[in-house]
Amino acid sequence: MNIGDVMFQLFVFIIFAAVVFAAVTGFKYAKNRKAQLDRIEKKLNSLSEDHD
Known part of the structure; x- marks a missing residue:
């Protein structure tokens, strides 16, 4: 095996x-983003209920 083969495999x-x-990071980001949006939605709902 020459150095070119090793470099190509590497x-x-x-x-x-x-x-x-990238796939793992993307899935983690999407999961965290959804959790963050859920928290924001919950907070907005509670603020909306307090306002009524």
Whole structure:
């Protein structure tokens, strides 16, 4: 195996790891975003009820 093969395999592995990392980070971000929006909605609902 020559150095070119090793570099190519390393490059492919890094790309694969980056895709997996991006997917996991994206799912975590979406989950946190939804939780944040739920909290904001709950707060707005409570403010709206207090106003009535």
